[in-house]
Amino acid sequence: MRRTVMQIHNHSFRGVQAPRRGLTIALRTLCLAALTAGAVSGAGVPNARADFQAGWVAYERGDFLTAYNEWQPLAEKGETRAQFNIGVMYDEGKGLTQDRSKAIEWWTKAAKNGDAQAQHNLGLAYLAGTGVGQDYAEAVSWLKRAAGSGLIRSQYALGRMYDYGFGVEKNEAEAAKWIRMAADQGFDKAQYNMGKRYRDGIGVTKDKDAATKWFMAAAERGHVRAQHYTGLRYLSGDGVKKDAIAALMWLTLSARAGDRAAAKDRENLVSRLPRADRQQAESLADKWRPKQASAGG
Known part of the structure; x- marks a missing residue:
């Protein structure tokens, strides 16, 4: 499993507000396609925080063995961030011999202590059968815990598990409920998915206005297909007022990102618009910047 290293700010230790630094997960493609961190339990003791910080500083400079030596005693004492991070180190083979079974072992400890990132990683591991036997029901169990924590x-x-009926009875309404939660927090893939649901009536009542709203939300965060669909909606006036310039802007953004269908639609639209409109749309596309997604993992 591929993980990325980054900082997570402003998580609480037991009654003490302090910046949290740790390792967090990257979106990973699994058998469900485009599925894929969280709550933390710590002693809140200054020395423990200093030891964890020393490990983080070592990790940042690439001294993985020192990081492990700082974190391992904390992990043995039940410090969930250290447990999770050691799991990532075993998973990636950084400073340690790569061993996914050991990664699972440490993530399991952190997950049982309530760490949502570890719960998520376990869910994906059981989903893919990576380091453990494939078990959809167990995957659902861990994902539910992490999802319930707001991850x-x-x-x-x-939500996708409910869509496919992996480990649970297939239930499109339940799928829509969980995916909507992620969409409400700004996750572009969930927003795009909700757009398709409202467009097609999958787990929700068909609603073209709602479909357009969600496609636009995802487009504003840089989702390439959503940008294509948003452009088409501005072109047709489906759920939004017709606007050829806005349509061309969104089609241009999607085409620039490699969407071939968008490039074709853009070419067709360009041939029908006056030069001034084309220039305005190009200028808007040049100035456009994606909205920042939620930091909730």
Whole structure:
């Protein structure tokens, strides 16, 4: 499993507000396609925080063995961030011999202590059968815990499990409920998915206005297909007022990102618009910047 290293700010230790630094997960493609961190339990003791920080500083400079030596005693004492991070180190083989079974072992400890990131990773591991036997029911169990803690990617993954009937009875309404939670927190893939649901009436009542709203929300965060669909909606006036310039802007953005269908639609639209409109749309596309997604994992 591929993981990325980053900082997570402003998580609480037991009654003490302090910045949390740790390792967090990257979106990973699994058998459900585009599924894929969280709550933390710590002693809140200054020395423990200093030891964890020393490990983080070592990790940032690439001294993985020192990081492990700082974190391992904390992990043995039940410090969930250290447990999770050691799991990532075993998973990636950084400073340690790569061993997914050991990664699972440490993530399981952190997950049982309530760490949502570890719960999410376990869910994906059981889903894919990576380091453990494939077990959809167990995957659902862990994803539910992480999703219940508000972890966005777990909410989305759990929704997709209900879509496919993996480990649970297939239930499109339940899928829509969990995916909507992730969409409400700004996850572009969930927003795009909700757009399709409202367009096609999958787990929700068909609603073209709602479909357009969600496609536009995802488009504004840089989702390429959503940008294509948003362009088409501005072109047709489906759920939004017709606007050829806005249509061309969104089609241009999608085409620039490699969407071939959008490029074709853009070419057709360009041939029908006056030069001034084309220039305005190009200028808007040049100035456009994506909205920042939620930091909720």
